[in-house]
Amino acid sequence: MAKVTIVHRDNIPGYPSKYTEEEFQVVLDMVDEMFHNLGGIDKYIKPGETVVLKPNSCTYFGSVMIDKTTGEERVNLQGAANTDARVLAAITKLALEKANAKEVLTAETCAFDYHERWQACITLDVSGIKAAVEAVGGKAVDFNDMERVEIEIKKPANAMDKIKVPEILTRDDVVFINCPAMKTHSFETVTLGMKNYQGIFKWEDKLIAHDGKLSLKFVDMVRTLPPRLTVISGLWAVQGQGPIPMRGHDYMTITDMNTIVAGDNVIATDAVCARVMGFDPMEVRTIRLGAHLGAGPLDLEQIELSGTPIEAVKRDFMKPSGECNGIYPTVRVIEGSPCYVCKALVRAICDGLSFTFPLLHEKGEDPIFILGLNAYIPEDIRGSDKEVWVIGDCAAEHKNVTSNTHFYPGCCPMQANIELPGTIISKWKKLKG
Numbered sequence: 001m002a003k004v005t006i007v008h009r010d011n012i013p014g015y016p017s018k019y020t021e022e023e024f025q026v027v028l029d030m031v032d033e034m035f036h037n038l039g040g041i042d043k044y045i046k047p048g049e050t051v052v053l054k055p056n057s058c059t060y061f062g063s064v065m066i067d068k069t070t071g072e073e074r075v076n077l078q079g080a081a082n083t084d085a086r087v088l089a090a091i092t093k094l095a096l097e098k099a100n101a102k103e104v105l106t107a108e109t110c111a112f113d114y115h116e117r118w119q120a121c122i123t124l125d126v127s128g129i130k131a132a133v134e135a136v137g138g139k140a141v142d143f144n145d146m147e148r149v150e151i152e153i154k155k156p157a158n159a160m161d162k163i164k165v166p167e168i169l170t171r172d173d174v175v176f177i178n179c180p181a182m183k184t185h186s187f188e189t190v191t192l193g194m195k196n197y198q199g200i201f202k203w204e205d206k207l208i209a210h211d212g213k214l215s216l217k218f219v220d221m222v223r224t225l226p227p228r229l230t231v232i233s234g235l236w237a238v239q240g241q242g243p244i245p246m247r248g249h250d251y252m253t254i255t256d257m258n259t260i261v262a263g264d265n266v267i268a269t270d271a272v273c274a275r276v277m278g279f280d281p282m283e284v285r286t287i288r289l290g291a292h293l294g295a296g297p298l299d300l301e302q303i304e305l306s307g308t309p310i311e312a313v314k315r316d317f318m319k320p321s322g323e324c325n326g327i328y329p330t331v332r333v334i335e336g337s338p339c340y341v342c343k344a345l346v347r348a349i350c351d352g353l354s355f356t357f358p359l360l361h362e363k364g365e366d367p368i369f370i371l372g373l374n375a376y377i378p379e380d381i382r383g384s385d386k387e388v389w390v391i392g393d394c395a396a397e398h399k400n401v402t403s404n405t406h407f408y409p410g411c412c413p414m415q416a417n418i419e420l421p422g423t424i425i426s427k428w429k430k431l432k433g
């Protein structure tokens with residue numbers, strides 16, 4: 001039977017990337033309790049083994065940062081996008097001191113490969129994770145600096161036959177501990193243990209099956225390369241249009257969730273955590289398909305649950321939405337039949353650009369997006385000189401629909417997520433003068 005535990009405290013002083021020794025002790029006690037509830041740390045880490053912690057270190061934000069304008073320290077709620085540095089440091093310390101691990105590495109790859117600031121060596125540093133794990137004897141490393149090997153996906157595969165992974169995760173004397181953050185996600189409803197696998201791949205392999213098969217890709221990974229343990233850090237958590245809280249949308253960060261959910265099976269751990277966040281696991285595609293395809297259980301009758309009861313910590317997180325049409329009144333979205341990936345991508349782009357929309361509207365420059373197969377193009381756009389953004393291979397037939405069309409090819413057209421906001425922000429800056 002899969003084992004999952006929930007550990008909660010009413011109050012946790014300090015911040016994920018800034019805390020005193022005394023404040024750290026509170027989290028250390030929680031992680032110690034977590035291992036105890038799951039049968040003891042020795043069950044998961046043997047003396048002399050190398051431990052690899054895979055966090056979610058996806059942004060260049062710390063929870064406490066220096067304000068560029070004032071030069072003073074300020075709390076940055078966007079820091080909730082990363083796995084809590086205290087949780088990683090606590091696992092590192094206990095693995096070294098209690099379980100006598102040989103070494104403990106915290107390893108990540110870049111979330112996006114387009115800019116230096118997204119590289120893991122930068123995000124691990126700015127998020128405070130590097131300093132935290134190194135302070136207790138661990139090491140922070142970039143998977144991109146390590147050897148990769150191609151592995152066959154366990155049969156029957158659902159999304160791919162093989163994929164390259166860091167060689168270290170395939171070794172028998174290495175303990176892989178999956179350490180995601182507790183967050184909502186506009187593509188996948190929540191991003192927990194299953195979605196965290198995306199961070200072990202090189203950029204080009206992240207794009208494999210990054211379409212309607214994305215959830216199945218994670219099912220394949222859980223079945224082929226299961227972690228020994230999944231530890232979801234939810235001391236801070238993200239709700240609404242996750243996975244990264246947007247500047248000015250402070251409600252997205254919950255700073256007093258104060259909870260860790262951990263277990264020996266990814267699907268079971270994600271299913272319990274989804275309930276803690278107020279979701280029915282059946283409405284989360286990754287969890288539903290993982291259970292359906294035999295990677296683990298989602299029913300509580302098949303999970304040995306310990307620690308704080310779900311009902312005592314459960315919150316109704318604001319739900320994310322992948323819909324993009326009709327959300328922002330001044331944005332025109334011309335949809336054919338896009339799948340949820342392109343819709344959620346355009347929604348995420350619009351959420352991040354919403355501050356530009358009032359001025360663009362005032363100047364008669366409302367953004368126009370076209371996506372999906374068989375989109376009907378209104379007459380006032382067809383053949384005009386309006387600036388239009390065409391998203392994804394499904395809409396390729398419209399790549400010259402106006403004399404001022406930007407086309408982002410691909411399935412999924414991930415580069416739109418990085419390049420498109422820059423073009424709209426430049427336009428907004430120009431109009432602002």
Ligand code: SF4
Nearest residue numbers: 339342392393394411
């Ligand atoms: S290009 Fe088409 S199939 Fe691919 S992600 Fe976009 S809408 Fe989906």
